[in-house]
Amino acid sequence: MTISNLTASRETPASTASGLAMLGLLALLVVGAIFSVFQLANDLWPPILSLIPIVLVTAAVFIACGFYMLQPNQAAAITLFGAYRGTDRASGLRWVLPWLIRRVISVRSNNVISERIKVNDLRGNPIEMAAQVVWRVTDTAQALFDVDDYRAFVNVQIEAAVRTIGSRYPYDDYEHQEVTLRGNHDQVGGELRAELIARLSVAGITVDECGFTHLAYASEIAGAMLRRQQAQAVVAARQTLVEGAVGMVEMALAQLSAKNVVELDDERRAAMVSNLMVVLCGERDTQPVVNAGSLYQ
Secondary structure, three states: OOOOOOOOOOEEEOOOHHHHHHHHHHHHHHHHHHHHHHHHHHOOOOOHHHHHHHHHHHHHHHHHEEEEEOOOOOEEEEEEEEEEEEOOOOOOEEEEEOOOOOEEEEOOOOOOOOOOEEOOOOOOEEEEEEEEEEEEEEEEHEEEEHOOOHHHHHHHHHHHHHHHHHHHHOOOOOOOOOOOOOOOOHHHHHHHHHHHHHHHHHHHEEEEEEEEEEEEHHHHHHHHHHHHHHHHHHHHHHHHHHHHHHHHHHHHHHHHHOOOOOOHHHHHHHHHHHHHHHHOOOOOOOOOOOOOOOOOO
16 A cells, blocks of 8 residues: 655755855955945045945845755755745755745655554464664655655654555464565565655655564464464474484385395384384483394294
């Protein structure tokens, strides 16, 4: 499930000027104003030029009101009476017409670790999940004007995406035939990133990296699932042990027959198979018994 993009905001370059050049012009205006005041104060200029200091000071104030500073990986969205007029991404001292409003926004990478939330996996088991997401703003116009608060929007969409991915797969598969949350971290993490990119594109935000920081059964079923895992492990170990024991018994009987060590009828062969299986599959060490009679006694 993704959020459709119903707005048409797109970032465009803003028409701004270098602040250093305008700072030089400001310095010239201030020097000119001081010089003109000195000239008028010493009657070196005629009174008709008394408006020159006022004009120069007014121009200096006008220029001074247009300065703003951008750090590396910062941008400024420019608006005029509520209308978007572009984004300035050049760092350093910048200048724009004073009646244009500047809204500074960071385009640096942000790291968020979500809260632990309870989700029902594909089989309905309650599990706890938390994710770590590295995101950044790629379109300042969408981030500022298409959503109310893009940071809060990111947090809400992370939780929604984690719930979606958590309910799409089972927590674990003991037969190793399905994609699971616990056993396929790379694949599930890739799907979580794709889900987040699709959800956050409406806000002009992309996701660079994400993954699960917490993944476990909920406390109310954790004990039962642990016992189930232990039982599954015991069954798997027994199965492997029996398969190996059967192979060893087959090999022993085949070599005894091939080398004519002893001739066994069906009854004695069954007895030997039973004894070997007991020895190979038993949990305790066996005690040898010396047969002082014949094989049939």
